[in-house]
Amino acid sequence: MLAAGLALMLMFAFPLWRITLEAPQYPKGLSMFIWVNKITGSEPSTLQNINIMNHYIGMKAIEPDSIPELQFMQYIIIVFAGLAFLLAWLNKWQANLVWLVILVGAGALAIYDFYLWEYDYGHNLDPHAAIKIEGMAYQPPLIGKKIILNFTALSWPQLGSLFMTLSMILGTLSVFKGRKQKRIIG
Amino acid sequence: MNLKSIRNLFVLSLVLGLMASCGGNKSGAGGPLGAGDAAQKVYVAPGEYDDFYAFLSGGFSGQVSVYGLPSGRLLKVIPVFSLDAEKAWGFNDETKPMLETRHGFIPWDDAHHPELSQTDGVPDGRWLFINANNTPRIARIDLTTFETVEIIELPNSAGNHSSPFTTPNTDYVVAGTRFAVPIPQRDMPINEYAGNFKAALSFVSIADDGRMDIAFQILMPGFNYDLAHSGKGPSDGWMFFSSYNTEESNTLLEVEASKHDKDFIAAINWKMAEQLVADGKFEEMNSPYMVNFYDEHTHMATSETRNSVKTIKAADHPGLVYFMPTPKSPHGVDIDPSGEYIVGSGKLSADLTVHSFTKMKAAIAAEDFEDERYGIPVLNFDATLAGVVKSGGLGPLHTEFDNNGNAYTSFFISSEIVKWKVGTWEVLDRAPCYYSIGHLMVPGGDSKQPWGKYLLALNKITKDRYLPTGPELNQAAQLFDISGGKMQLILDFPTIGEPHYAQAIPADLIIEQQKQIYKLEENMHPYAVKSEDEVKVTREGNVVRIYLTTIRSHFAPDNIEGIMVGDEVHFHVTNLEQDFDVPHGFAIMGAQTSELLIMPGQTESNVWYPKYEGVIPFYCTDFCSALHQEMQGYIRVSAKGSNPELKWWVGTDE
Numbered sequence: 001m002l003a004a005g006l007a008l009m010l011m012f013a014f015p016l017w018r019i020t021l022e023a024p025q026y027p028k029g030l031s032m033f034i035w036v037n038k039i040t041g042s043e044p045s046t047l048q049n050i051n052i053m054n055h056y057i058g059m060k061a062i063e064p065d066s067i068p069e070l071q072f073m074q075y076i077i078i079v080f081a082g083l084a085f086l087l088a089w090l091n092k093w094q095a096n097l098v099w100l101v102i103l104v105g106a107g108a109l110a111i112y113d114f115y116l117w118e119y120d121y122g123h124n125l126d127p128h129a130a131i132k133i134e135g136m137a138y139q140p141p142l143i144g145k146k147i148i149l150n151f152t153a154l155s156w157p158q159l160g161s162l163f164m165t166l167s168m169i170l171g172t173l174s175v176f177k178g179r180k181q182k183r184i185i186g
Numbered sequence: 187m188n189l190k191s192i193r194n195l196f197v198l199s200l201v202l203g204l205m206a207s208c209g210g211n212k213s214g215a216g217g218p219l220g221a222g223d224a225a226q227k228v229y230v231a232p233g234e235y236d237d238f239y240a241f242l243s244g245g246f247s248g249q250v251s252v253y254g255l256p257s258g259r260l261l262k263v264i265p266v267f268s269l270d271a272e273k274a275w276g277f278n279d280e281t282k283p284m285l286e287t288r289h290g291f292i293p294w295d296d297a298h299h300p301e302l303s304q305t306d307g308v309p310d311g312r313w314l315f316i317n318a319n320n321t322p323r324i325a326r327i328d329l330t331t332f333e334t335v336e337i338i339e340l341p342n343s344a345g346n347h348s349s350p351f352t353t354p355n356t357d358y359v360v361a362g363t364r365f366a367v368p369i370p371q372r373d374m375p376i377n378e379y380a381g382n383f384k385a386a387l388s389f390v391s392i393a394d395d396g397r398m399d400i401a402f403q404i405l406m407p408g409f410n411y412d413l414a415h416s417g418k419g420p421s422d423g424w425m426f427f428s429s430y431n432t433e434e435s436n437t438l439l440e441v442e443a444s445k446h447d448k449d450f451i452a453a454i455n456w457k458m459a460e461q462l463v464a465d466g467k468f469e470e471m472n473s474p475y476m477v478n479f480y481d482e483h484t485h486m487a488t489s490e491t492r493n494s495v496k497t498i499k500a501a502d503h504p505g506l507v508y509f510m511p512t513p514k515s516p517h518g519v520d521i522d523p524s525g526e527y528i529v530g531s532g533k534l535s536a537d538l539t540v541h542s543f544t545k546m547k548a549a550i551a552a553e554d555f556e557d558e559r560y561g562i563p564v565l566n567f568d569a570t571l572a573g574v575v576k577s578g579g580l581g582p583l584h585t586e587f588d589n590n591g592n593a594y595t596s597f598f599i600s601s602e603i604v605k606w607k608v609g610t611w612e613v614l615d616r617a618p619c620y621y622s623i624g625h626l627m628v629p630g631g632d633s634k635q636p637w638g639k640y641l642l643a644l645n646k647i648t649k650d651r652y653l654p655t656g657p658e659l660n661q662a663a664q665l666f667d668i669s670g671g672k673m674q675l676i677l678d679f680p681t682i683g684e685p686h687y688a689q690a691i692p693a694d695l696i697i698e699q700q701k702q703i704y705k706l707e708e709n710m711h712p713y714a715v716k717s718e719d720e721v722k723v724t725r726e727g728n729v730v731r732i733y734l735t736t737i738r739s740h741f742a743p744d745n746i747e748g749i750m751v752g753d754e755v756h757f758h759v760t761n762l763e764q765d766f767d768v769p770h771g772f773a774i775m776g777a778q779t780s781e782l783l784i785m786p787g788q789t790e791s792n793v794w795y796p797k798y799e800g801v802i803p804f805y806c807t808d809f810c811s812a813l814h815q816e817m818q819g820y821i822r823v824s825a826k827g828s829n830p831e832l833k834w835w836v837g838t839d840e
Binding site: 044045048049052056130131 | 703705737738763764765811812813816
């Protein structure tokens with residue numbers, strides 16, 4: 001459980017997700033990185049440049065300060081990590097199991113929430129947009145590749161998400177290990 | 187040399203020129219090696235990069251053009267000494283000070299010799315220097331932005347031709363004068379030139395950040411100092427200037443200045459001059475000059491006047507200057523990569539004269555002098571002579587070197603390049619040029635480390651090389667592959683203005699340092715606005731300032747009211763973009779100035795004097811985006827004295 005907690009803390013050092021927009025006039029692509037507490041770009045001005053592109057189709061500007069999840073998600077992770085350390089000390093597999101179930105639930109919820117944001121940005125468009133194409137939505141893929149007008153959008157999890165998965169795996173291991181030990185002793 | 191022989195030379199050059207032009211179209215790339223072979227050598231596939239950046243002087247265009255080699259693709263024209271309405275150079279408020287001199291604002295000059303900064307005798311890609319020949323100045327171009335960032339004026343100079351050649355670590359670039367003049371300038375009869383006119387050789391110091399200052403000037407006898415090159419390796423610490431008109435003639439120089447069988451290469455011990463200055467052995471001369479500096483953070487140039495220069499009289503300090511007799515009005519003075527050989531190209535001669543630095547030092551030690559001119563020792567010709575290249579050509583001008591011990595000399599009159607071996611002076615190869623070559627250039631070919639793959643010939647006469655375009659033709663450059671034993675002509679391409687000299691550097695030395703944008707948060711321009719929330723219009727009397735921003739695809743504000751006929755309207759336009767290659771332009775109807783072309787993160791300003799009432803449009807001139815055509819606005823101009831309220835908006839009506 002100690003390792004599971006540490007893996008959660010490592011989520012702060014790496015982005016969770018990456019969305020890249022590729023087009024001929026952007027030879028290096030425009031890459032946006034979503035972290036537990038911020039959104040960054042491949043260059044300091046990438047977010048501004050993505051927003052300039054998006055305003056033609058009426059997508060609202062991506063402003064990290066206006067996304068509440070980026071404010072509170074970090075505290076949830078700290079709480080989970082803190083609990084993991086506490087559980088490591090308590091050494092009760094049932095408690096570990098409860099922690100694991102809630103973490104997996106929270107992770108699934110986060111992915112669903114991410115999908116909702118993508119849906120909102122992709123569908124909730126300014127009716128006065130310069131470029132309007134009947135029936136066209138601009139939602140990037142949750143995971144994978146999708147062609148949106150002249151851009152190819154790529155969306156893939158990054159190391160931050162992998163550390164969360166690792167934390168879940170480590171949590172699962174601790175549950176199994178705990179149960180086995182109990183049986184031997186019992 | 188008398189008038190008749192001059193005429194004979196001229197006739198001979200015409201004959202040779204005609205011979206060359208007859209064979210023009212059949213020669214070169216389509217020759218025995220086949221066009222396919224040459225085409226492959228210069229083919230740079232779409233999207234691929236050239237191996238070298240080549241910087242060609244614009245000559246009478248006053249600018250520098252940048253080409254890729256081997257493709258000959260034009261990459262950029264950098265405005266330096268001449269107005270460039272395309273880039274607002276000399277038109278916008280920010281760059282006007284760059285063209286200030288103590289004669290006032292000068293919109294043009296004649297730029298001859300680009301010179302890359304060097305570290306340990308090798309081009310380092312920090313800066314490119316270039317001279318203004320007519321009103322003596324030196325410009326410095328920053329090779330992270332490819333923009334002219336500093337121009338220094340040279341007092342006591344006239345005809346800044348032997349300029350701006352660098353010392354091996356770019357401690358100094360030098361600037362000799364091609365015209366001797368009274369120093370200080372005064373009203374005196376022209377025909378009292380001999381003995382009275384002087385020539386100043388300026389040593390311009392280059393600080394670590396590139397800033398230029400005139401460290402000192404050496405006052406020389408009034409000959410015409412034509413070209414220069416720095417010593418290197420063993421000859422580091424010496425600077426060599428060629429000279430003509432040692433006859434000190436002031437009229438019909440084509441005859442009068444060709445009388446002496448030999449003129450001089452002046453060897454200047456600049457380390458000694460530096461010491462003399464450090465020891466206070468100089469005279470401070472009141473001679474004002476201007477220094478114009480463009481600050482990348484304020485995006486603004488400022489001019490300052492400096493009032494005096496430190497001068498050293500050459501004749502007063504034994505050991506400072508020696509003259510090496512060199513036949514036939516030497517033009518180029520070129521130093522081989524080892525620093526041992528000093529090649530003088532007597533431009534009215536068939537042969538090259540090569541002096542040895544080792545022999546020069548020995549002759550100085552032995553005081554082996556054959557004469558003295560104005561107190562300056564003239565070394566014995568035979569004492570310094572290392573060899574003579576019996577070229578078989580006529581009219582040698584300039585020599586560059588490769589990294590295999592070969593030298594390449596341009597011959598104007600016989601219109602050819604002659605390749606010869608340094609040390610044996612044996613002629614190895616010759617190649618015709620189309621037509622009448624001036625300078626030639628091997629990348630790094632004047633340095634300690636030539637990249638001897640290509641040679642670029644810069645020709646003075648074009649004739650039938652391209653589709654005819656009326657009487658005026660662009661001048662021709664020709665690229666040779668010199669990696670084999672034989673020089674092979676592989677490309678012809680037209681150039682801008684009249685390229686005199688050129689320099690080139692491997693692309694990978696500077697490609698990584700290229701700036702893509704100016705950071706908006708570092709913009710210190712006094713009239714910058716960094717967001718649309720800050721835009722405004724202010725009035726003080728009849729001076730109106732409009733603080734505009736640009737971002738794809740609109741101006742803010744784009745509707746402005748409250749301007750009157752008779753106002754002086756300043757536009758301060760900040761480009762809020764932070765994306766590579768997204769400049770915006772700005773033009774307003776009736777403005778008696780150029781457009782503005784504003785790079786991402788930059789602010790530029792111009793002035794407009796509305797003359798008539800009405801609603802006047804303005805728009806973006808650089809196709810910036812899908813809605814570029816919609817990037818436009820209006821200014822309402824009301825009657826003089828009507829005092830309308832100042833109003834501005836974007837996206838709303840008021």
